[in-house]
Amino acid sequence: MGNLNDSTYERIWGLVLEGELLPGDRLDERILAARLQVSRTPVREAINRLVQDRIVARIPYKGNTIVALSRKNISDVYVTRQELEGLAVKLALPRMSDLDIQHCAELVRQCDEALENGDLVAYGDFDRQLHEFIVTKSENTAVEHMLSLLSRQIQMVRAIGNRQPHIAEDAAVNRHLFLEALQTRNPERASELLKKHIDDVRLSVIANITD
Structure with a gap:
């Protein structure tokens, strides 16, 4: 599971770097899991890591969102x-x-x-x-x-x-x-x-x- 979690994290991070996920975009676990063809568990773990990296913010009523840098x-x-x-x-x-x-x-x-x-x-x-x-x-x-x-x-x-x-x-x-x-x-x-x-x-x- 560790390798899958790591690869899922890197793939989502790659989407951010390539501009496919932009500041302000909401991260929907279900949609990302389908896109990456993995279960929602590694997607959830990847999002948690991105929150720790301060790339994703948990916003009330909006969920997990790519940070809009000021x-x-x-x-x-x-x-x-x-x-x-x-x-x-x-x-x-x-x-x-x-x-x-x-x-x-x-x-x-x-x-x-x-x-x-x-x-x-x-x-x-x-x-x-x-x-x-x-x-x-x-x-x-x-x-x-x-x-x-x-x-x-x-x-x-x-x-x-x-x-x-x-x-x-x-x-x-x-x-x-x-x-x-x-x-x-x-x-x-x-x-x-x-x-x-x-x-x-x-x-x-x-x-x-x-x-």
Whole structure:
């Protein structure tokens, strides 16, 4: 049952990331179970986990609903992310080998390729892998833990941003500048660029949000 619960959770989460379940949408256990061809039990467990992740809210008289992120919600998450990831890259870069930086370059190349092909799901995944790789290389368990608590909300905002082509295109330019800072081993510059990139996404996304 554990594997079924996990796979059902990931499938419902995938529907959120792909924009098939939008903020404000009600999650009907019966309809989701039929759509995913599973019983209602793993659907119920998945929804419970999404409530814990703060992606789903239980609203009186409406039931389980995808959270509609406000401008303040997004700002709070992204300002926190900005500071944590800015610190992470400062800690990570002195620890990174040439092979680690080559891996970052390959992820940037894959981001570019996915964007050129219009595959925003793959683009978002490669972008996420790049950020998570840097955080892992920081070897700071406190930073990793705090970001893990925000991870689903970060992915949700990233998915919203990736649906707006100009945000992804602007991010591609910043990502190459960031890679250059990694390759020249300039942690202060890398941190500055990463924080700017995260803040640019925050501002672009909240500009299109109506509270």
